[in-house]
Amino acid sequence: MMRWRANQKLDVDAMRHQKCLLVGAGTLGCAVARTLLGWGVKHITLVDNGTVSYSNPARQCLYEFADASAEGGPRPKAVAAAESLRRIHPSCVANGEVLNIPCPGHPIPPSDVASAEEAYSRLSALVESHDAVFLLTDSRESRWLPTILCARHGKPCINAALGYDTFLVMRHGYGQGKRLGCYFCNDVVAPADSTTNRSMDMMCTVARPGLSFIASALAVELLAACTQHPLGAAAPAMTMQSSDADDDAVLGPVPHALRGSLHGFTLGHWPAEAFPRCVACAPTVISALEERGFALVREACEQPKLLEEISGLVELLEGGEEWDIDDDEEEGDDNDDF
Numbered sequence: 001m002m003r004w005r006a007n008q009k010l011d012v013d014a015m016r017h018q019k020c021l022l023v024g025a026g027t028l029g030c031a032v033a034r035t036l037l038g039w040g041v042k043h044i045t046l047v048d049n050g051t052v053s054y055s056n057p058a059r060q061c062l063y064e065f066a067d068a069s070a071e072g073g074p075r076p077k078a079v080a081a082a083e084s085l086r087r088i089h090p091s092c093v094a095n096g097e098v099l100n101i102p103c104p105g106h107p108i109p110p111s112d113v114a115s116a117e118e119a120y121s122r123l124s125a126l127v128e129s130h131d132a133v134f135l136l137t138d139s140r141e142s143r144w145l146p147t148i149l150c151a152r153h154g155k156p157c158i159n160a161a162l163g164y165d166t167f168l169v170m171r172h173g174y175g176q177g178k179r180l181g182c183y184f185c186n187d188v189v190a191p192a193d194s195t196t197n198r199s200m201d202m203m204c205t206v207a208r209p210g211l212s213f214i215a216s217a218l219a220v221e222l223l224a225a226c227t228q229h230p231l232g233a234a235a236p237a238m239t240m241q242s243s244d245a246d247d248d249a250v251l252g253p254v255p256h257a258l259r260g261s262l263h264g265f266t267l268g269h270w271p272a273e274a275f276p277r278c279v280a281c282a283p284t285v286i287s288a289l290e291e292r293g294f295a296l297v298r299e300a301c302e303q304p305k306l307l308e309e310i311s312g313l314v315e316l317l318e319g320g321e322e323w324d325i326d327d328d329e330e331e332g333d334d335n336d337d338f
Helices: 012-016 027-038 077-088 110-129 141-153 211-227 283-292 294-302 305-311 313-321
Strands: 019-023 043-048 093-098 132-135 157-162 166-171 257-261 266-269
Touching (some): 012 211, 027 043, 043 110, 077 093, 132 141, 141 157, 157 211, 166 211, 211 257, 283 305, 305 313
Parallel strands (some): 132 157
Antiparallel strands (some): 157 166, 166 257, 257 266
16 A cells, blocks of 8 residues: 555565564564564564563553463563464564573673573574564663674664663664664773662663654664665665755665654754774674684673773773873963964
């Protein structure tokens, strides 16, 4: 109907045939999955390590009260969400994967090393076997491994993250050479443990109820816009000067990062190039992962600063310190010309 009534150039199959991996099956993951169904996407895999709690069904639209009160205990989110998708659309090929993703700053106990390595291998295989990846988790550090795996396997990656009344939706850089930045490209420190020794209310994302649906919809529409662009996921970033006449994209110019706020109901977009010393997508970090595999991941979980050394951040920051200007340093002659 969209192609017939509104846009005859729309290639519905380009979006419909996408195999999408959703890392995170919470508020964002549920909403993204439902919106993908609306586009006709049928191959959806959800990854999560949590279970459905009594507070989830009100905001997480793929769960019911019965999922939290099931006999034998609450159901795994990934499994329950996949079953819900199949009930909504019986032809949907939805699967749930219960995985504990290794995270920088979260040391792996010796007894869990084997299961962590298995989770790493499984996540890598999932990223490689899908066409697009959505990162929809609650913590910053849980996005690191999927990010570097997407960069390694050359997969389009879309991030969605929430604040109380603000959100970020962005696509990661894709392809070789000059490319757009990833979720970590603006950081000058490696991701670290942000959950240990924090109370439950501090670990939960507190957001206005409508925010997740707005961010989720934009994340899916961002993927749709990429599929309709001649360059696909390598489409150049939309700028403030972009217009529909700038390219042949069926759904218009494609932004890089969208930042929105319900406080004032604002939405803006800003492109940014990849940071050559990024702890997640820098060539040196990707090469280290290719050479060392899980050994690198395990060491990063123990010592996140390792990523700063491999990426070259430490060298960059030390070089910057040499240029620090002492405020007490004596000023030169006021009559000097500049």
